[in-house]
Amino acid sequence: MLRLKRIGLKTYDENVAFLSAQCRIYKPEAFTTLNKVEITAADGRRIMASLNIVENGDMLGPENLGLSIPAFHRLGTPEGTEVSLTLATPPRSLDSVRRKIGGEVLSDAELDAVVRDIAAHRYSKSETVAFVVACAAFMTTDEVLGLTRAMAAAGDHLVWASPSAPFPMLADKHCIGGLPGNRTSMIIVPIVAAYGLPIPKTSSRAITSPAGTADTMEVLANVDVTTERMKEIVAANKGCLTWGGHVNLSPADDIMITVERPLAIDTPEQMVASILSKKLAAGATHLLIDIPVGATAKVRTATDAARLRKLFEYVGGALGLHMTVIITDGSQPVGRGIGPVLEARDVMSVLRNEPGAPQDLKERAILLAGHILDFDPALRGGEGQVTARRILADGRALACMERIMTAQGPPPHPATLGHLVKNIEATASGTVVAIDCFRLARIARLAGAPTSKGAGIDLLKKVGDAVKRGEPMYRIHAAVETDYSFASDMALEAHGYTIV
């Protein structure tokens, strides 16, 4: 028996085990071929892990079995407990992965087995990559449907109710992303909730972008609430804007995303399965999907957008969701701020009906909220947008947002705008004809967003605006000197604006 030792390595959610090359109980060479093992604790708990051989003695002794942070938590027994090691029997579902690599079509049962094994951390990272790549290479529409169902089934399900009964309708919205500053959810949720339609919005924190809705909402309120508390908030206010980290809606998808992202694999099939599996598990009945199209957005052409829309509609329809998929302008960032504090400022300025509020963010939010209100059979056809505009204009949306903020509690830390400021000036006079969303997102991220809430970019000029040489086009905010110079250098190298 070996003694368990925790190794403080994060290993990107993968179960990794460590064994000393000097181990006398097991022969490390016996394991190197397949490099996958099963670890069993004395109480019978077991996990699978990829095995790594440690050469020298400073990380663990020959009597130890080391587990990386995620593996240690999953085994769930304390350091020093006795564990044994066996060569892992590869999950049988890997045969389906190999069939998929060979171009075959997998049945619902096969997809279900693969997804369950991924969710249970029985796949190594390489095995997950193999499945993801094989799916990216070729997938039928029915496989997308099967995968979506399997991913939703492998996670937790949310059930929503008013104090008296389940909600007959539960709205949700999702933007496929790629547009900096596009924080419409924080305006749509208060409009829809003020109307009376339940819309519990859980969001992620940014992973590659300068801010996720959860990051921006956290400038205004606490977003880290338990599932039970979230249900209470929605029962009382019809809406919430919280971080989704407490709900384990599609664990297989979370794992697949950790390998898809570094590989920049982002096919329509995987996007649809990922988004719809989570919406299904979250209990949505009526769903609005927003696909921004633009030269530097995630979806670049109308053809691609149309294809993606059809796939969403097909799979969502087969899952019994009421869906509206709209294709929107994704040619430039939305609003003026990029980064949590700046985006929160834009959102509140729209909700407060301030005269200087960014009109594109406002109109976009009204358009989307209108489509969601149109789901209500009680509303006369085409009345959605008018109603949404009225709820925003008469202050009901603002009041609802304030109730939600109060219910969620104050933000964990006060956030202020980064005090290091750099104006990026136009290098020529003319008219702004394009803004590179990718470039600006990258600069905002280097400035420190979203970790540093007050970091980001404040856009002073947008597409269509006239600009004079030397006039500032945008302003970088940072809180830390190194972030400031990283971001400034990148902006000076190429600012991302096209002026003609």
Add this chain to the structure above:
Amino acid sequence: MLRLKRIGLKTYDENVAFLSAQCRIYKPEAFTTLNKVEITAADGRRIMASLNIVENGDMLGPENLGLSIPAFHRLGTPEGTEVSLTLATPPRSLDSVRRKIGGEVLSDAELDAVVRDIAAHRYSKSETVAFVVACAAFMTTDEVLGLTRAMAAAGDHLVWASPSAPFPMLADKHCIGGLPGNRTSMIIVPIVAAYGLPIPKTSSRAITSPAGTADTMEVLANVDVTTERMKEIVAANKGCLTWGGHVNLSPADDIMITVERPLAIDTPEQMVASILSKKLAAGATHLLIDIPVGATAKVRTATDAARLRKLFEYVGGALGLHMTVIITDGSQPVGRGIGPVLEARDVMSVLRNEPGAPQDLKERAILLAGHILDFDPALRGGEGQVTARRILADGRALACMERIMTAQGPPPHPATLGHLVKNIEATASGTVVAIDCFRLARIARLAGAPTSKGAGIDLLKKVGDAVKRGEPMYRIHAAVETDYSFASDMALEAHGYTIV
């Protein structure tokens, strides 16, 4: 600047870097998204690595950058030197990988760029898996050719010569594997070399099988010789039987194999590219490929074998190799011994023309050697086998083998048969109709082969033999008690023989 620290982790040949979560010079969060970094030493040397964040302080300090064993060796600067860290620019060839995932056909130039980046360790493990899986999903014959050329070009090339001039012909052979005990190379090389045709055979050590030719040859002689010494031995004796570890023939293939093996990806396309790229780089002009077919061999049906043969012939032909591809019986292990010492005994018994020598091993070696001799235009058509049989019978092959053994030097350690012996007895009377190659290889490996040279299996009965209940079918040899019981338990659970 960070200070370099060596972390004793083997990380399966992947470059892995470690940074403390408490690092004050770089923000670990800035790197977690893409998890790939470039490390630059003060003298300008640089490597790419996957970044892992270390939580606590026992592995490295906040001022350190840790590198796993392979990464540390590749950077090549001592511990304590100053290094800096930047987010790695992903290799441009990853665009080709994504195109390949999307089902497109890559040009020779694209394949070349991918292979060069893999060979230079610029791909993360996941990126290599993505390329390998995409290739396994779909590849044209011309892509196989392009990949083979690219893999050979990315490695070292061997040039062979007699003391006076380059060899006009250089023979080589390769068995695609899967048959335990199939050590024909150690008989073929002395026959062909004794005939006068140069045949420098470099072999691998076993990775998943109970013995590779290098493991078995090492029972009889030193196999770890430098490339220069190997060339001298071949110039003097026309043949050698050495370990290929000193020659870097196809580094990209070596890396791809480390990900293919755990995933059990073994397509004809990858097999052909892997084998032929190495043979090309090794300078072979005439090549014999042996494809054993059997129910438990690597290739299971005649159809699969024929398809593989055609692919070998097409690609080999386009590369200018003179090739013979033969399909052989792969229904059971070859010879009697499985494991280095037992196989070496069989080989020497054939070379010594002992009456009890395993006839199947002998006939197989003569068949293959005959095909190689037939490459010689000076030999009358069909004379190859007769000639090979004569060279073996009259002792010239044995004499040649002894010269090669003397030239390579004595084995590094004396190897004797494992003293722990277990007879596995027939559970019924009848005739042996099948032997499971996979099962016996697994049992031999558990017994300790190839690390423990004297471990393995001695077959007492083969297909077609009559056997009585209680009579031993084979004998397990082991040197260590735990190996002995692992192997015995597995054999008693299912012995791998079918008796009817």
